[in-house]
Amino acid sequence: MSDHTAVLAKTPSAGVFVLPDTRPRFSGWMLFALAIAALVLVPVVVTFSSFAQVEGDILAHLTEFVLPELVGNTLWLMLGVGLGVSVLGVSLAWLTAMCEFPGRRLFDWALLLPLALPAYVTAFVAIGLLDFTGPLQTWLRESWAITGLPEIRSRGGVILVMSLALYPYVYLIARNAFATQGAIALEAAQSLGLSRTQGFFRVALPMARPWIAAGLMLALMETLADFGTMAIFNYDTFTTAIYKAWYSLFSLAAAAQLASILILFVLVAVVFEQRSRTQMRYSTVGRSAASRRIKLSPALAALAFLYAGTVLAVAFLIPVTQLAVWTRDVIAADLDARYWAFAWHSVLLAGMGALMVVMVALLLAYAGRQRPGAAMMWTQRLATIGYAFPGAVLAVGLFIPVAALDNWLIDTGRAWFGFDGTEVLKGTLLVMLLAYLVRFLAVGFGPIDSGLHRITRNVDEAARNLGTGAAGLLTRVHLPMLRASLLSAAALAFVDIMKEMPITLMTRPFGWDTLAVRVFEMTSEGEWERAALPSLAIVIAGIIPIILLTWRGAHSHG
């Protein structure tokens, strides 16, 4: 490497002669990736630094009475939700990508809709309908004297609700994988004498495994970080224990220490996901499966319709209907001119945040393409770990250093200019957007990175041979080819930011209340019915990018 640079320096016409991409030319890409990882690691480091002030008695108490149960709870939850989202996501993806049945075109995009619905809303509605006091049990009890139904407020209930809320991550990514390579996989399997079922399990599924793992990872990270749903189910996980240590035991340090353990959990998961991701090497885009869909028999088609319809109903239609009913009750009193401001702030922040997430995720994924290797891979992993972090812990972890920097700036300003303000950086959108970036880089990175992996090196080289430089390669080849992935990333980030609460609450400037802030205001006092209006507004705003996402699906050429 160094001898190249040495020679390069001596070459008089170095401007014309450049070394190729395949050799380290400059470490700009690596530096960029490291900078992003460092940004993400700021809250992590702030969190880990809590070990400097160990609160022995609180930690001892937690270890004795709380930790054993919540480790078990968290593991069960990971296992259950992992299984749940995989089964739902993969089976639905297979049905809509590979099979033909009535309503398939509708389900194809409608099954993504639960993404727009915060999981805690699904949870609240599910408990409202299925608990002892809910209409179903009440009816069974009063009309038929049937009691003893399984308790919804249970481990199984949490797993069910989380699976229904998060399966679209797996569905979205697995569907793309099946659509591009499922038909080929199946044909290859059938040509080797396997039945369709065997072909699915022995060829198509293993081929799609890296993509499924990527979606699974997003779902599990969100599960680990979830607070709202767990609080509604009163199910103790690491995240609820973190909040308990902070809010109830008044120990941010103990909370941070628990968060550190949580990060270790995530790192273990990352290692597993990385293993499967390494198989996701440059696979070429196959030909469209559209012409070769499996025609299901009438009975099977009806079953497929019922299955997809039930999932859609339970995960989206019923909760949204409930929201609509509640909204109808409160809309006259609550809907005022301010709602337009809330909605505008939400859309604006989510839009800017998504744009930022997509740009940085693209550069980060691109860095990996330019400078592949173990160091880069781990840098990328670290840079996307913010998604598994409980939002409020991350918000504080970011706020503390920003406030410290601000204090320095203010003191400097006061000493030199007689400045008498109280905020420089904090209270600006910049801090907010940075926090969103740290939190949601993973949702942007996943689709873009796998999209980039599907572009073969030969395509790059073909473009270079045709006289295109690095910039042209990006603008004329990669960006257009990544359009679908970029849209997916933007839509996921947009929807997630719309739903996000703790970061928005902590870092928003004065007057920047959003729909999610409204939801918080209402739910924190238990006024679920009144929270329906902003929740419904979030869902509606979130549906737009999802429809865009599917619209491009119908028009994609890849």
Place this chain on the structure above:
Amino acid sequence: MAELILDSVSQSYANRQIIADLSFTLPEAAIGCLLGPSGCGKTTALRCISGFEPIQTGEIRIGGEVVSRPGWMLAAEKRRVGMVFQDYALFPHLRVADNVGFGLRGETKAARQARIAELLELVGLAGHTHQFPHQLSGGQQQRVALARALAPRPRLILMDEPFSNLDVELRERLSIEVRDILKREATTALIVTHDQHEAFSLADWVGVMHEGRIQQWDTPYNLYHEPVNRFVADFVGQGALVTGEVINDHQVEIELGVLNGHIPVECDASGCDECVRSCHVDVLLRPDDIIHDDDSLLLAEVENKAFRGAEFLYTLKLPSGQRALSLVPSHHNHAIGEKIGIKLAVDHVVAFRRE
């Protein structure tokens, strides 16, 4: 269009020598071919020429301009070298016309359109301008890739296993078409393949590569008939080696008789020493060197046979137990185990000294 010269080029990666001391000259407007088994370094050679791999020794010149030497190389996008990839690497987001026009920059729109139309006409896809790559068959995609590479009038076209994704019939037809197109554009082209039929039907010059080295750079005819070593003899065409004893510098005796002709022998580091009387050699017998003659007293047993339509390829067991191949018109249908009469029809002798 330009002449391509590789002069003692070598390249290694992670301490493994990929190509070693590679030298050849491909004249302007000629079609060359690097032929060899997989892993012989031919694709790496192509990537060195296209500007995606650096070289450690020697230099590469295109049209007299040095494009690679140890320590630096002209960037791929500045080389004006077109490439056709094994998987075609078409841009899936662009229509056929836009794929072909991708490399045409700094030209007027009209000039671009004209060039695109000209090329699509040339490759026989004039009616597919507005289609997307995934709507085309494999053969059509291949031709789009060729048209795309040709469009900016590169100094040199490189093709990496261009037909390997196609079925056999299409492969043969297309290779003739491609040769035709390249010749009409008068393009210098270098093709990499492991298929000798492809090499022979396309190329004016063929280099047989093995273990990172060019074993022989020659015309297809010479490669077949005058292989310089056992590897080339074995890799190119069919044939068998039978033992022989040199009688003098123009005669060698094998069990089927005495062959007349110049006796070339293998060279080694110490130079080429002529074989002296009674030294032992292996003589290469091509299937067309042995002909079937019912009247011949020389008999060989049919050990195996392969029907080729017009001919049978018989594997024969000679009296000594050595094997030889013979191409026989297919109306001579003999059973396995049968003994048939043969005779030698050797034009020139190819012999390698026994180790």
Place this chain on the structure above:
Amino acid sequence: MKLTQLLAALALTVAALPSLAEEVVVYSARNEQLIKPLFDVYTRDTGVQIKFITDKEGPLMARLKAEGKNTPADMLLTVDAGNLWQASEEGLLRPIQSKTLQANVPAHLRDPDNEWFGLSVRARTMVYNTSKVKPADLSTYEDLAHPKWKGRLCLRTSKKVYNQSLVAMMITEYGEGKTEDMVRGWVGNLATSPFPDDTKAMEAVAAGQCDVTLVNTYYFGRLMEKSPTLPLAIFWPNQNLKNKASGVHVNISGAGVTRHAKNPAGAQKLIEWLSSDKAQNLFADVNLEYPVNPKVAPDKTVAAWGSFKQNLINVKEAGSLQTKAVKLMDRAGYK
């Protein structure tokens, strides 16, 4: 140095936009819909602008702490005395001397060191199923630990600060050992696992899943407003005991002036105003809470639930013993 100066100057010109009118900045854990109507009235009457931001108590306090002396906040408004006590412990509040507040806020509902003051009272009491329980069966919080309530009790989760404060206050009254036995008794009597909020617990009582629960009264008010026919009623426990500390457990929402307030006088005026006759009804009634100022009568709906004797232990104990209470509930298996 030059660069730093330039950067600072740039940043400051952007940030230092002058405010013309007097301004008070409030960090509030009490929600927007509960405070904005009052602030609007205050602004209309005095011309003082109020800027506020809402969040949970934990993040608000972490924010105040991180901002240190450069915080923009003049006033912290939160629910639950535990949080106010904690803010005071962390040195986030400053003592204020105010005759008005001394007069308007009863002694047990403000900080003995004058760092914070209650502004509304929230009573945590019993709600029972009228078709299954006679009021005569109910007596005290402690009694709910008695085996006769086995399978008849519903509770909200112990993670909610209201229950933590309740248990903390009981520790001051009975000591840790007895309180722990009592909480164990509660847990043993549970009909189902704890609920995420008071409303759900009351709905379970109404549906007959259990007979009695502990809630803040305003949740009861809200539920009955929506479904007046539910077979639910309030019971005021611990009213007839000799123990002078006894009575219904109350908590507060309240406020204090921040240590590094830029406009402490303005913040103090605002708090004083909030404790005044004029504001008290607005402040409490909007959420069906009790005014803290004894001179102010509660809302009609609230008054209809009857009057009760409050437990007079200073609510700061809810804060000082909260950690103990949480640990105790963990030990007792109260989720």
